Amino acid sequence: MSPERPLPLSLEDPAPLLQWLSGTGPEPQQLDLLVLARAWVCAAIGASLDDPRARTVAERAIKLNDQMLQGENPDAIARLFSAGSPFDPNRFRTQWVNSFEKIEPFANYISRALIPEPEMEDTRLTIRYVIVELLRNAVQHSQAPAGGFVAADLWNKESGRPMLQLAVGDAGIGIPASLRALHPNLSDPEAALEKSLWPHISGTFEEGLTGTQQNAGMGLFFIAEMAKLTSGTLLIATRGATLLLSGWIDEAGNHSLRFIEPRGVGFPGTLVVFELPVGDVADYPALIETIKERAKQRTPQRAIHRWIRFDSAPPESTVFEIQKQAENTPAAIQLAQNEITPRILRREPIVLDFNGLRILTQSYLHSLLFEPLRLAWALRTPIHVRNVEPAVRSNLELLENYALAG
Numbered sequence: 044m045s046p047e048r049p050l051p052l053s054l055e056d057p058a059p060l061l062q063w064l065s066g067t068g069p070e071p072q073q074l075d076l077l078v079l080a081r082a083w084v085c086a087a088i089g090a091s092l093d094d095p096r097a098r099t100v101a102e103r104a105i106k107l108n109d110q111m112l113q114g115e116n117p118d119a120i121a122r123l124f125s126a127g128s129p130f131d132p133n134r135f136r137t138q139w140v141n142s143f144e145k146i147e148p149f150a151n152y153i154s155r156a157l158i159p160e161p162e163m164e165d166t167r168l169t170i171r172y173v174i175v176e177l178l179r180n181a182v183q184h185s186q187a188p189a190g191g192f193v194a195a196d197l198w199n200k201e202s203g204r205p206m207l208q209l210a211v212g213d214a215g216i217g218i219p220a221s222l223r224a225l226h227p228n229l230s231d232p233e234a235a236l237e238k239s240l241w242p243h244i245s246g247t248f249e250e251g252l253t254g255t256q257q258n259a260g261m262g263l264f265f266i267a268e269m270a271k272l273t274s275g276t277l278l279i280a281t282r283g284a285t286l287l288l289s290g291w292i293d294e295a296g297n298h299s300l301r302f303i304e305p306r307g308v309g310f311p312g313t314l315v316v317f318e319l320p321v322g323d324v325a326d327y328p329a330l331i332e333t334i335k336e337r338a339k340q341r342t343p344q345r346a347i348h349r350w351i352r353f354d355s356a357p358p359e360s361t362v363f364e365i366q367k368q369a370e371n372t373p374a375a376i377q378l379a380q381n382e383i384t385p386r387i388l389r390r391e392p393i394v395l396d397f398n399g400l401r402i403l404t405q406s407y408l409h410s411l412l413f414e415p416l417r418l419a420w421a422l423r424t425p426i427h428v429r430n431v432e433p434a435v436r437s438n439l440e441l442l443e444n445y446a447l448a449g
């Protein structure tokens with residue numbers, strides 16, 4: 044790169060900086076100072092200081108920045124501080140966070156510092172949510188010694204619209220490696236990164252389950268949906284892949300999600316950037332409700348067909364006709380204990396026939412299947428069902444969701 048051309052640093056085109064930090068891009072002679080001040084670049088460089096290999100590059104980036112600030116690039120500084128400059132130094136914060144206890148107080152502090160206006164409470168709560176989830180991920184999953192490095196700023200875009208940028212970086216193992224142990228089919232970093240945005244996908248439990256006591260696999264799903272619902276932008280750069288999700292809808296009515304070129308460009312750890320037009324969130328509770336609804340809609344599609352099977356059973360299966368004792372919960376418990384569970388233990392195929400039953404209560408199905416289902420999961424033995432009406436099927440799906448959550 045020639046000395047005259049600064050390294051472009053825009054969130055829409057993050058590859059040059061990411062490549063440089065990953066040791067695959069050329070060394071720039073200058074950085075584009077105007078945007079270096081933005082949070083995502085600070086988080087990327089700050090977090091890289093915690094990675095033994097990226098550290099030298101990060102230090103070099105800080106040096107280049109300092110040189111420019113000391114007047115070696117009067118042009119850039121003039122641009123930064125020219126009349127009507129969008130940069131507000133009061134609304135810019137960085138911080139390392141490396142323990143769970145520090146997350147909540149810090150999220151409160153930083154969201155208030157950036158958005159003190161009482162009338163902007165919905166926006167403030169949204170970014171608070173994002174900060175908490177991203178820091179929990181950095182602290183819990185990254186294995187990075189220093190934890191997560193947060194940078195956040197508020198910036199008036201050329202359009203005059205204030206944009207909030209929040210970035211959390213860590214120099215850890217990256218999302219694909221964290222998922223790999225329990226998701227051996229996600230060996231491709233792009234596939235792993237894309238999948239991490241799904242509800243109930245987590246490095247702490249296998250696909251088809253809905254959670255452990257600590258994790259539901261919902262953090263990144265919520266953040267991605269927040270970006271979509273607020274015309275925000277989400278960038279996730281991790282070891283081996285970088286994706287950019289735009290909240291704007293294209294002509295076909297879709298949100299654009301693309302992997303950054305050149306393919307394979309990533310970050311020496313994990314860097315998540317969330318950009319939000321300030322004031323775009325008018326109703327935070329409604330936003331959360333919508334996302335919960337979306338999660339519900341998507342969860343059954345993955346969680347079913349795992350241990351409750353709606354497809355045809357092996358011919359030698361023992362069949363239990365549920366109609367004979369429907370809604371009799373003590374009988375359901377007896378059936379579960381005396382007939383169903385022993386067969387699952389012996390890995391014998393069984394079929395529950397729901398013929399003639401249009402509606403069943405959740406508590407009845409719970410009595411019948413909660414324990415058998417958990418056993419079926421533990422022993423990797425399916426429970427086949429047949430003649431299931433739609434309402435009963437959705438009860439079964441809901442049951443499967445939470446029965447396998449613990």
Ligand SMILES: Nc1ncnc2c1ncn2[C@@H]1O[C@H](COP(=O)(O)OP(=O)(O)OP(=O)(O)O)[C@@H](O)[C@H]1O
Nearest residue numbers: 180184185217218221245246258259260261262263
């Ligand atoms: N900073 C990170 N470093 C390494 N892996 C990560 C990081 N962030 C996320 N992951 C991986 O992506 C998975 C999905 O993250 P997500 O936040 O959606 O779910 P979770 O943290 O497992 O559960 P929850 O957020 O509901 O507590 C994580 O389980 C982890 O495997």
Ligand SMILES: [Mg+2]
Nearest residue numbers: 176180262263
């Ligand atoms: Mg999480």
